[in-house]
Amino acid sequence: MDPLKPLKxxxxxxxxxxxxxxxxxxxxxxxxxTRPDITFDVHKLSQYVSKPCNEHWxxxxxxLRYLKETPGHGLFYSNETDHTLSIFSGADWAACPDTRKSMTGYCLFLGSSLISWKAEKQNTISRSSAELEY
Incomplete structure (x- = not known):
């Protein structure tokens, strides 16, 4: 998806x-x-299933074009990893242009293998980025 063209x-x-x-x-x-690289975009588009527009389509x-061009991408679990658990999290204040709700997410790695991830809209509207992080 084009990051410079936000969907509404x-x-x-x-x-x-x-x-x-x-x-x-x-x-x-x-x-x-099996393709976590498309998860954010797909979940973003799934917000518009009640009333989709041509831009969403x-x-x-x-x-789909991206998937066709990258058939070798996907989850890979290496058996030669160091078994260190790493967690990364992030937030985007007022990311949704329709509701002004913030997005938060995390990803969990075991060595170099992605084992869990999640991104979601927060239930309440944050008035500042500091309140969002809290």
């Missing part, structure tokens, strides 16, 4: 067949199990 709920004309968009997002969510098609 009202992003152009509605799609002619919303069920087609919903099926495509469902298939992409299933792929997130085009963004989902962009993910």
């Amino acid at each position: 709920q009202e992003a152009g004309a509605p799609t002619s067949d919303p069920s087609k968009y919903r099926r495509q997002i469902g298939r992409l969510r299933y792929l997130c199990i 085009e963004a989902s098609e962009e993910i």
